[in-house]
Amino acid sequence: MLFRIIKKEDFKTFVNLMLQTTEVIAPKFIKNNAKGKPIHQFLPISNYDEMVLDYEKCEFSAKTYFLPYKNTLSTFHMKDHDWTQEIQYRIQPRAIFGLHPCDINALVRLDKVFARDFYPNPYYISRRKNTFIVGIDHLPCDDGFCHAINANHITHGFDLFLTDLGDRYFVKINSDRAFMAISEVPIQEITDEDTKDYLAVRKQISQSYKVSVKTDDLPNLLDIEFESKVWKKWGDKCLNCGTCAMVCPTCYCYGVTERVSMDHSTGKKIAYLYSCNLLDFAMVAGGHNFRPNQETRLKYRYYHQHRGFVESYGEPMCVGCNRCGRSCLAGIDPVNVIRDLHEEEKL
Amino acid sequence: MRLFTPYDVTKESDMLMPLEFTRANRLMHVDKTYKAEITNIIRLTEMEKLFHIRIINEEERARFSFLPGQFVMLELPGYGEVPISISGSPSNRGYIELCIRKAGIVTSILHKARRGAKVGIRGPFGNSFPMEKMKGNNILLIAGGLGMAPLRAPLFYVTENRSEYQDVHILYGTRTPDQLLFTYQYDEWKRIDDINLQIIVEKPDITWSGKVGMITKLLDELPIKPLETYAIVCGPPVMFKFVCNRLRQFGIPMHRMFVSLERRMHCGMGKCCRCNIGSTFICVDGPVFDYWSVLNLKEAI
Amino acid sequence: MKYLFMESKRPKVAVFDFTDCEGCELQFANKEETLVDFLKAIDIVNFREVMSEKSDEYDIAFIEGSISRADEIERLLTIRQKAKFLIALGSCACFGGVNRMKNKFPMSDVNKEVYGETPKETLPVRSIKELVHVDFEIPGCPVSKAEVERIVQHIIWEVPYQFPVYPVCFECKQRFTICRFELGELCLGPVSAGGCDAPCPAGGTPCWGCRGICAAPNFQEFFNLAKERGFSKEEVIERMDFFGGFRSVTGSK
Amino acid sequence: MKINLNVDVHHLTRVEGHGNIIVKVEKGEIKQASWEVVETPRYFEAILRGQRYDAAGILTARICGICSIGHCLASIRATEHAFGIEIPEIAKKLRMLAKHGETLQSHFLHLFFLAAPDFINLKSVIPLLEKNPQVVAIAARLKGLANNLCDLVAGRTTHPVSLHVGGVSNFPDKRKLSLFKEQLKQSIPDLHATVDLFRTFEIPDFVRETEFVSLKGVDEYPFIGGNLISSDGIEMKEHEYRKMTNEFVVEHSTSKWCRLSRESFAVGALARLNNNYTLLHPEAKKVAETFGLKPVHHNPFMNNVAQLVEVVHCTYDSIRLINEILEYPENTPTMVKFEPKEGVGVGAVEVPRGILYHEYEYNQKGRIVKANCIIPTTQNNANIHYDIYDLVRKNVQKGMTDEKLELLCSMLVRAYDPCISCSVH
Numbered sequence A: 001m002l003f004r005i006i007k008k009e010d011f012k013t014f015v016n017l018m019l020q021t022t023e024v025i026a027p028k029f030i031k032n033n034a035k036g037k038p039i040h041q042f043l044p045i046s047n048y049d050e051m052v053l054d055y056e057k058c059e060f061s062a063k064t065y066f067l068p069y070k071n072t073l074s075t076f077h078m079k080d081h082d083w084t085q086e087i088q089y090r091i092q093p094r095a096i097f098g099l100h101p102c103d104i105n106a107l108v109r110l111d112k113v114f115a116r117d118f119y120p121n122p123y124y125i126s127r128r129k130n131t132f133i134v135g136i137d138h139l140p141c142d143d144g145f146c147h148a149i150n151a152n153h154i155t156h157g158f159d160l161f162l163t164d165l166g167d168r169y170f171v172k173i174n175s176d177r178a179f180m181a182i183s184e185v186p187i188q189e190i191t192d193e194d195t196k197d198y199l200a201v202r203k204q205i206s207q208s209y210k211v212s213v214k215t216d217d218l219p220n221l222l223d224i225e226f227e228s229k230v231w232k233k234w235g236d237k238c239l240n241c242g243t244c245a246m247v248c249p250t251c252y253c254y255g256v257t258e259r260v261s262m263d264h265s266t267g268k269k270i271a272y273l274y275s276c277n278l279l280d281f282a283m284v285a286g287g288h289n290f291r292p293n294q295e296t297r298l299k300y301r302y303y304h305q306h307r308g309f310v311e312s313y314g315e316p317m318c319v320g321c322n323r324c325g326r327s328c329l330a331g332i333d334p335v336n337v338i339r340d341l342h343e344e345e346k347l
Numbered sequence B: 001m002r003l004f005t006p007y008d009v010t011k012e013s014d015m016l017m018p019l020e021f022t023r024a025n026r027l028m029h030v031d032k033t034y035k036a037e038i039t040n041i042i043r044l045t046e047m048e049k050l051f052h053i054r055i056i057n058e059e060e061r062a063r064f065s066f067l068p069g070q071f072v073m074l075e076l077p078g079y080g081e082v083p084i085s086i087s088g089s090p091s092n093r094g095y096i097e098l099c100i101r102k103a104g105i106v107t108s109i110l111h112k113a114r115r116g117a118k119v120g121i122r123g124p125f126g127n128s129f130p131m132e133k134m135k136g137n138n139i140l141l142i143a144g145g146l147g148m149a150p151l152r153a154p155l156f157y158v159t160e161n162r163s164e165y166q167d168v169h170i171l172y173g174t175r176t177p178d179q180l181l182f183t184y185q186y187d188e189w190k191r192i193d194d195i196n197l198q199i200i201v202e203k204p205d206i207t208w209s210g211k212v213g214m215i216t217k218l219l220d221e222l223p224i225k226p227l228e229t230y231a232i233v234c235g236p237p238v239m240f241k242f243v244c245n246r247l248r249q250f251g252i253p254m255h256r257m258f259v260s261l262e263r264r265m266h267c268g269m270g271k272c273c274r275c276n277i278g279s280t281f282i283c284v285d286g287p288v289f290d291y292w293s294v295l296n297l298k299e300a301i
Numbered sequence C: 001m002k003y004l005f006m007e008s009k010r011p012k013v014a015v016f017d018f019t020d021c022e023g024c025e026l027q028f029a030n031k032e033e034t035l036v037d038f039l040k041a042i043d044i045v046n047f048r049e050v051m052s053e054k055s056d057e058y059d060i061a062f063i064e065g066s067i068s069r070a071d072e073i074e075r076l077l078t079i080r081q082k083a084k085f086l087i088a089l090g091s092c093a094c095f096g097g098v099n100r101m102k103n104k105f106p107m108s109d110v111n112k113e114v115y116g117e118t119p120k121e122t123l124p125v126r127s128i129k130e131l132v133h134v135d136f137e138i139p140g141c142p143v144s145k146a147e148v149e150r151i152v153q154h155i156i157w158e159v160p161y162q163f164p165v166y167p168v169c170f171e172c173k174q175r176f177t178i179c180r181f182e183l184g185e186l187c188l189g190p191v192s193a194g195g196c197d198a199p200c201p202a203g204g205t206p207c208w209g210c211r212g213i214c215a216a217p218n219f220q221e222f223f224n225l226a227k228e229r230g231f232s233k234e235e236v237i238e239r240m241d242f243f244g245g246f247r248s249v250t251g252s253k
Numbered sequence D: 001m002k003i004n005l006n007v008d009v010h011h012l013t014r015v016e017g018h019g020n021i022i023v024k025v026e027k028g029e030i031k032q033a034s035w036e037v038v039e040t041p042r043y044f045e046a047i048l049r050g051q052r053y054d055a056a057g058i059l060t061a062r063i064c065g066i067c068s069i070g071h072c073l074a075s076i077r078a079t080e081h082a083f084g085i086e087i088p089e090i091a092k093k094l095r096m097l098a099k100h101g102e103t104l105q106s107h108f109l110h111l112f113f114l115a116a117p118d119f120i121n122l123k124s125v126i127p128l129l130e131k132n133p134q135v136v137a138i139a140a141r142l143k144g145l146a147n148n149l150c151d152l153v154a155g156r157t158t159h160p161v162s163l164h165v166g167g168v169s170n171f172p173d174k175r176k177l178s179l180f181k182e183q184l185k186q187s188i189p190d191l192h193a194t195v196d197l198f199r200t201f202e203i204p205d206f207v208r209e210t211e212f213v214s215l216k217g218v219d220e221y222p223f224i225g226g227n228l229i230s231s232d233g234i235e236m237k238e239h240e241y242r243k244m245t246n247e248f249v250v251e252h253s254t255s256k257w258c259r260l261s262r263e264s265f266a267v268g269a270l271a272r273l274n275n276n277y278t279l280l281h282p283e284a285k286k287v288a289e290t291f292g293l294k295p296v297h298h299n300p301f302m303n304n305v306a307q308l309v310e311v312v313h314c315t316y317d318s319i320r321l322i323n324e325i326l327e328y329p330e331n332t333p334t335m336v337k338f339e340p341k342e343g344v345g346v347g348a349v350e351v352p353r354g355i356l357y358h359e360y361e362y363n364q365k366g367r368i369v370k371a372n373c374i375i376p377t378t379q380n381n382a383n384i385h386y387d388i389y390d391l392v393r394k395n396v397q398k399g400m401t402d403e404k405l406e407l408l409c410s411m412l413v414r415a416y417d418p419c420i421s422c423s424v425h
């Protein structure tokens, strides 16, 4: 990794240069919510001014740019009782600006599933490798618990990473393509002054985490508390809407469906992101449902994230961004659920 | 600004491994299906048909091999993909046998298919019954209803290597006599393969002269040597729960009983999570589990 | 229809309308890119809004609209006798639709309000299934043509069609729509049947529940969360009664 | 004279809603020649009582599946007048664009699917799929484009979701808008092909002196709001609409009738064109000229041609509007804040079939106390009725068969493109 300094106006030039050849996704201001708080979302931008880098948190994670909500896996062309299959992977380059450390960590975890494990997934890999990722440091949000789950630092999985030092950015350069790209605009070597400022910002960040919750004992706890009343308490509230999984940066469960054109000349095989909180997630033909009630479905989501995934990949799937808690209309917030599990254990 | 050269997965060398669906392999087109032709359709009952399916491309056909217990994803382009256990013999390299019940969308359309229809298959996926380990022992094959379909692959394996196994028993139960599958093969199994075949139905009709009752009833009449026996149990969850518990009472160790689990599956590759139970994926870690593992899987049954 | 050595027949289809706005049957002529193929897959033999040919020989009857007059009841009974498969098309046919709000008032009162001293014949609004057996219901105000197409395909192949089980919220998320609750509005999305692709919240209108109740509704929590956000139970119920699909919860007429 | 004619059309086809034509001629004497609307009434005005202001537009869109955007616009305009709301310029433009989308969509539907078959001796467009697939392809392209325009601006073709009291909820995606502009430009050859097709049709020659009522355009061909005008020289303000319609209940029809200077009057594309000819886009005027359509034209069958002219006008005007909308920055507010209050408001909008009025009286809670909606077809019903009478009178002597007369009468009614379920709301 290389460290450099870039002036903000040079950074602007950099973004605008990039826009000339590449689709750029960045946090964009949408509107204020009912309480007057701004809402941001990762959306395509057409010029630098639409990008908001000092945003708090985007409602939705950026995962859709890697695992689209709906993704055509293959197309079948049918003719005279025969067919051919066509498979295409996305190879148009794209850049995403303004990912926070938790979001980048989420991608690193998805990499473990889709890029490193057996059956690597070419649809994901092609999107991942064709996406230029620019992350940025920020002051902790109100409800996130990334620090409690070890997702507030990043070491890899990005191209550039910025830390705002007022009039300039402290840049971590993590790939040769990033170095080539950023070298198109003036960048400076870091001075002691820069390092001092950088460390001060980092210190400020690390002192500002607000939410505290213990997560390291969760794999064990979840096993013991499998029959816990906590699940009933929170499960009864669940609306079975799947919102939590849709906004989550790591939830990756999906379904596959096929659609045939009205004249039966083409068929499409489509993967669509799904959620384990939905009624028929584990339902099979004939109507048997392995998780028929809200409580078991809600429990399964925690069980998969904090127990199953840990066992398979050594760390939880959750990165503590708390988007699920924030967008859940029923107010099911992972911090409270996990705290309740700890309480239950003490009883 | 030339940001970076677009990356094309299909050009990456280590992704260019041949199309082989075994766990260890990396593969390029996880979504590519073998084109296969339905060469024969045998109507077994009102609801079940046996399909003979042959991979069209010779090279692909030669490469396709499987172990008893594995399944394939069978695809009707434009309508969907379903997991189906392979119901034929692993040594049959000409065609694959699939016994399919009309259950929902894909399977219903499939039941309308005629010979010559071209479908897609991916696989084989999943693990298998430890047929090697079972050699030299008595074998208990216990099937309830459609459970006979996945049981046929290990049965073929046993009959084709008959001398390497001791006593072989098939215990088979269905609800009514007209639900019995593969009736035309019973004689062969009994006479040629020296298998003790016992059949029982829950609800007899006027033509039925055989045994009546639950499948566990058949067990009670068997001479079982617990430590020299392996059991394979296939059927609906309630059924194998009862059967395995009874076998345990006979003293058969739980790691000598195998069941094949069924879950919703959409990818077969441990990605979609539909069949996931915590850290276990039925599609890659299963579908075959010994009974001890099943008991350890939360909410497995 | 021919497909991979499988063949299905081309069903004879009739479309009838009753008390409604004819917006759902209009959808049959929409989605122009596949219109021609759609018309080839089925044999439309009776469809007053767009054709003059008429035949009383049909397999499938699509019924649009609710029932609010004696002659309509008669017509419906005849259709039921002739049709092998009867489909209620749209929220009016499935639940009574917006027309049902009329039932809040005495019939004499609504007549007086509109026709003064020369009242017209009218009955309280009823849905199709309240009068005859319905084989399949496609809710929506209006119905989604894409869904109708898919259902027709399934009917042609005689395979069951499964509506999505998730509520509207799920599709909102897939469209990147900002939740209407966050903007301070009341939305029935969390308890309404999805599958419409959530056009309303995306377009700026909260969901009013035109497709009725979703597969696994959690009304208790829904009333709670609405209350926490300042919407009274009466207000929620008023909204639920708009399209008539929530009567099992609201108990309205 | 021994002429006996008998026409009894029960539930006229290829029109929206249920209506009957009855003609009885005995020994050359017309015993009956009438247009009866037998649509089931839905009592919208009664249902509207007690509704909140934000429900009115959603509810009244359901008056009609074809012109739901028009109803929604008239409804929110009435509410805005009652509350004293002035909406932003950009919202006005977006609403007009949505309105054009609807006009295009509805006119294409009528021209190709409902009216055209009569001229080519077919009973519907379906046989045309085999006979002349190019025409169907053109129809599908044009109508599809119009529907997509509605989708983009109003959120949905049928029953819009982006039109609200106070403005329009979203600024549409600019990239999609520019793309649309190109598609509209590319659709112009298809429009010309349509014009050519209609030029081959033989339009029945029938004239009856009629009074035409529409909105009065000032510097634009009128679609949303403004003064009301009649070709007999009457001009009134939007809120004086009751004096312009004079609705009354008749025995044999569930739809009411209207009158102004004469026993009946006409609204619709022909009325708009007759009253606002000078404001048409030059390209549209050219099309009018090729058909010899000049104000004031009294042949009701020419309404089809007037629709064709309007289609050309709306296409060009949509391109202009998109250009203007693209000038605005994407974050321009499209809605204004407001408080509901007590009051009465009227909204008049030209929907495809003519002028439409909504009027609401609100209490201080923003709930409707009294509502009145007057639909174009309601205003046309009497005129259709008298037209049929006159048509029969003029043809009785010509030795016409029942079938021929039935077709002619049906074509006459279809020319008005009646929206019957609307008229009996």
Ligand SMILES: Cc1cc2nc3c(=O)[nH]c(=O)nc-3n(C[C@H](O)[C@H](O)[C@H](O)COP(=O)(O)OP(=O)(O)OC[C@H]3O[C@@H](n4cnc5c(N)ncnc54)[C@H](O)[C@@H]3O)c2cc1C
Pocket (backbone or CB within 6 Å): A283, A284, A285, A286, B071, B080, B081, B082, B083, B084, B085, B086, B087, B099, B100, B101, B102, B103, B104, B105, B106, B107, B108, B146, B149, B150, B261, B262, B263, B264, B265, B266, B287
């Ligand atoms: C490992 C395994 C082996 C199987 N072997 C056989 C067999 O040999 N013979 C046989 O008749 N059936 C077998 N099944 C069950 C068979 O997969 C289902 O009956 C079939 O998926 C129903 O599909 P459908 O499209 O007809 O039904 P639908 O209800 O329309 O299903 C739609 C989708 O749901 C999923 N799904 C539904 N039910 C199941 C299910 N039970 N298991 C997994 N996914 C499901 C599929 O992805 C399918 O595409 C097996 C299932 C598994 C998991």
Ligand code: SF4
Pocket (backbone or CB within 6 Å): A237, A238, A239, A240, A241, A242, A243, A244, A245, A277, A324, A327, A328, A329, A330, A331, A332
């Ligand atoms: S936890 Fe919340 S967001 Fe997730 S499915 Fe349940 S109600 Fe929806």
Ligand code: SF4
Pocket (backbone or CB within 6 Å): C168, C169, C170, C172, C173, C177, C178, C179, C180, C181, C187, C188, C189, C190, C198, C201, C206, C207
């Ligand atoms: S807007 Fe409505 S449907 Fe959409 S997420 Fe919010 S509550 Fe759900």
Ligand code: SF4
Pocket (backbone or CB within 6 Å): C140, C141, C168, C192, C193, C196, C197, C198, C199, C200, C201, C206, C207, C208, C209, C210, C211, C212
């Ligand atoms: S969002 Fe709600 S009101 Fe809109 S179409 Fe869907 S179910 Fe109907």
